[in-house]
Amino acid sequence: MREGEHDRDGAGRPQRRIRSFVLRQGRITDAQQRAFEAHWSRFGLDYAGEPRDLAAVFGNDGPVSLEIGFGNGEQLVWGAQQEPGRNFVGIEVHRPGVGRVLNALAAAAADNVRVYHHDAVEVLQHELAPASLDQVRIYFPDPWHKKKHNKRRLVQTPLLALLASRVRTGGLLHMATDWADYAEQMLVVTDADASWRNCAGAGNYSERPHWRTHTHFEQRGLRLGHGVWDLVYQRV
Numbered sequence: 001m002r003e004g005e006h007d008r009d010g011a012g013r014p015q016r017r018i019r020s021f022v023l024r025q026g027r028i029t030d031a032q033q034r035a036f037e038a039h040w041s042r043f044g045l046d047y048a049g050e051p052r053d054l055a056a057v058f059g060n061d062g063p064v065s066l067e068i069g070f071g072n073g074e075q076l077v078w079g080a081q082q083e084p085g086r087n088f089v090g091i092e093v094h095r096p097g098v099g100r101v102l103n104a105l106a107a108a109a110a111d112n113v114r115v116y117h118h119d120a121v122e123v124l125q126h127e128l129a130p131a132s133l134d135q136v137r138i139y140f141p142d143p144w145h146k147k148k149h150n151k152r153r154l155v156q157t158p159l160l161a162l163l164a165s166r167v168r169t170g171g172l173l174h175m176a177t178d179w180a181d182y183a184e185q186m187l188v189v190t191d192a193d194a195s196w197r198n199c200a201g202a203g204n205y206s207e208r209p210h211w212r213t214h215t216h217f218e219q220r221g222l223r224l225g226h227g228v229w230d231l232v233y234q235r236v
Contacts, residue, residue: 032099039102042111045089047118049126057114058087063134066091066166068120068154069141073101074215079137080110083211086134088113091120120154124162131168139212143179155186157193164195164235172199173233176212178221183229196233206232 036044045057055061063086070076070090080088090113092098098117105113116123141154155175163173173196177183183205191202200206208230218228 028096028099031103032096035099035102035106039106043102043105043113043115045114045116045127047116047123047127049122051129052127054087054089054128054132058112060087062087062112064089064132065135065137066128066133067137067139069093069138070097070101070115071140071217072097073104073115074217075137075139075213076101076113076115077104077108077110078213079211080105080113081108084112086112089128090115091118091123093117093119121159121162124166128166130165133167133171135172135174136163136167137212138173138175139215140177140217141175141182143177143182145179145181150185153182153185155182155189157189160190160193160196164193167235169235171235173231173235174209174212175231176208176228178218178226178228180227180229183231186229186231190231190233195235197236199232199234206230 045052054064058064065079065083065086065088067076067079067088067090070092071094073090073092076088076090079086090101092101092115095117098115101115104110105115116127138155142152144150144152160173167173173190175186175190177186187198187203187205190196191198198204208228209232212230214222222228
């Protein structure tokens with residue numbers, strides 16, 4: 001669905017879907033533009049709106065982790081290097097970040113990664129088959145910190161239901177944020193969803209798992225005294 005299009009409710013009435021992001025293309029450098037030209041055919045996935053055979057994409061049937069909103073791709077590239085037996089799909093709407101990660105993937109020869117430059121909800125709805133994912137990672141999503149904008153936050157009940165339909169039984173959902181009230185919202189809405197079991201116990205946050213590195217962004221926040229909250233859930 002493109003900007004300005006509508007979902008429909010149960011009675012068939014059109015409803016405008018709230019965006020959890022603002023599509024900011026930003027200023028793309030010459031190097032980032034060259035990355036699209038040189039590396040998109042190797043690492044990029046063009047949105048087609050049809051179910052995708054991930055085993056065919058990667059040439060193997062290894063477990064697939066999806067990272068939604070990978071930013072500059074630091075975690076995505078690090079994870080691919082640390083877990084070479086795992087396949088990774090990243091989704092990001094910010095074009096400069098996609099260009100940057102394409103260069104980083106090429107430098108790392110990380111052929112276990114593919115990326116979308118598209119809306120994550122549309123990819124989940126139309127390109128990823130039921131139970132096709134082993135893990136979903138959502139790290140430091142836009143907090144939309146103004147109260148009137150909280151409704152735009154990515155982690156909401158409808159997304160959790162969609163993710164549950166795409167993650168295999170026993171698979172994981174891992175979220176992290178440095179905004180306390182967003183962490184609380186994530187905890188409340190995900191604990192309330194019967195498809196997900198809090199691995200730390202209801203009402204509790206998890207320790208940072210070994211598969212999530214401290215990015216430069218996070219390290220800067222920690223130096224400034226910001227807290228970071230991890231939430232890990234298992235699909236039941």
